[in-house]
Amino acid sequence: MIAAAAALGMTAVLGGCGSTGSPDVTLKLVAADYGDSAANSSKKYWDALVKAYEAKHPDVRIDVSVYSWNDVDRKVKEMVDAGDPPDMAQIGAYADYAAKGQLYKVSDLLSIQTQADFIGQLADAGEVDHQQYGIPFAASTRVLFYNKTLFAKAGITPPRTWDELAADARTLKAQGVKYPFALPLGPEEAQAETMQWLLSGGSGYTNDIGTYTLDSAENVATFGWLKDELVAKGLTGPVAPAKLNRADAFAAFADGQVGMLNGHPTLIQQAARKGVKFGTVAFPGRTGPAKAVMGVADWMMGFKKNGHREQIGDFLDFVYQDKNVLDFSRRYDLLPVTTSASEAMSASPQDQALRPFLRELPLAQLYPVGKTSWATVSAEIKKRIGQAVAPGSSPAAVLGELQSSATTADGSQ
Missing domain, CATH: 3.40.190.10 (Periplasmic binding protein-like II)
Known part of the structure; x- marks a missing residue:
């Protein structure tokens, strides 16, 4: 969740969606669940979006699997490690895959119009070595x-x-x-x-x-x-x-x-x-x-292993159309990652409750997601930071240990 950061989810995979015909190309997408029950699972969002896309593109099938935030990053890693990555993944981190040369550059996938519409600091946060590989998908502030x-x-x-x-x-x-x-x-x-x-x-x-x-x-x-x-x-x-x-x-x-x-x-x-x-x-x-203030962005990415660059890019251009970005943002009270959708939400009476968060986003600071070590460092923080406020503990000692781990992780990647 936003990594995010992140959002609530169910622990089991929630099936797939897509047409049942015989398309020329099948694209596999693994996505995170932003719902807190079956009733508002992200599967419903992807089902509707894929149905609309496939109706206009009968030669392409989009096979979506939705996993909880507890499982989705691990699931994608297991698929990549097994040599069978999805064509697209919508998860919490991208930099490690980018550093290993496994992802398409955003400029190889998306139209210029779609690229130009992303909020500036979110697009910048998707870069590794000054090339954008991570596509912001959803954002939030605190x-x-x-x-x-x-x-x-x-x-x-x-x-x-x-x-x-x-x-x-x-x-x-x-x-x-x-x-x-x-x-x-x-x-x-x-x-x-x-x-x-x-x-x-x-x-x-x-x-x-x-x-x-x-x-x-x-x-x-x-x-x-x-x-x-x-x-x-x-x-x-x-x-x-x-x-x-x-x-x-x-x-x-x-x-x-x-x-x-x-x-x-x-x-x-x-x-x-x-x-x-x-x-x-x-x-x-x-x-x-x-x-x-802290900002969080979750990420979409395209894997190169199976090819299909043009089909992946065309589908993602559709995903980032205003109506789809706004639909997802409103379903889960998250912030849009595009300037046009953000402006539409800021001006809309129905989105009044989100205005305090929208005001914070342009100045928000994000996790250091462009560092390939961040996934390792984040995992260590999750595991150990609570000890810093425990009775009898030393905040300086705990933070010192985390700093040592971070320095080692940063130097080895």
Whole structure:
């Protein structure tokens, strides 16, 4: 999810879709599931889109397999390692495949019009060695969600600084709120929660020249504050952050058990279904709203192994038509990756709830997805970052170990 980052999904493959005729070419696409149940699985989106495409292209069949975010990246890796990659994959990372020469360049696939329409920093994030291989598919940014009912009952206002966030959390705890501030540093999407906090503390995963800086003084101070001011004081709820996954935190918010949490657009729909009254504000920083916000993009890519460059490009040009980009974005409360669709959504009354996220996107900072080491580094963060706020732990030591792993991964790839 957005890698993303990422989104909710089911754990099993959800079949395939496409026509049953005898086409000249069959293209296989492996895609991630952005739904949280069979009722809103991404399979339904792809079924409708493929049906529309095949009706105009009877010589091409699109065979789509949809997997949960827990499985989809691993599934594609297994296929590639077995020498049988799909023609297209819509997953969380592309750089490793690009570095091995396994992907088409975007300029070899898409029309100039389609290429030119991508939002600038998303297209830039799809580059390896100044060539674009990753095609942005869906995007999101992060804001602070708060429960309006719980805040009104406690007589507090949304925080703008870390100190105000801690004060609000103390008041919510005194009111009996189960999770005053939900801090999901469990393995599902810990890299996202971590990055937002690092940015709000004035640093991030890398410096301006792309070198990993996980154990910078600012990052150590950020996790020291989280450990001492939130976790140690019992303000993050009954589940240890290292064991709290983002999906569980979102579900608790939708059940009215969370006062505040860092959230992305899909939480809008999830909370609204349960009738939770919520608001959103810019994520707090040390002395005011955070100067940088995290953005996440998920990626489409075309594999060269089976050929079919022209057919892949034609289908992807269709995928990125405004009506299809808007349909997908609205189904899952995600942000469009094209300028034209983003402008249409910004101007549309039906998309009013997404405007705070749309405003953040042009300035958002993304994961260092162009580094071939990022998949390895991200996996290590997911596995170990929760230890940095555990009782008796040393944030400096944990971040130092992660920095060492990142440096090794970066040097070996």
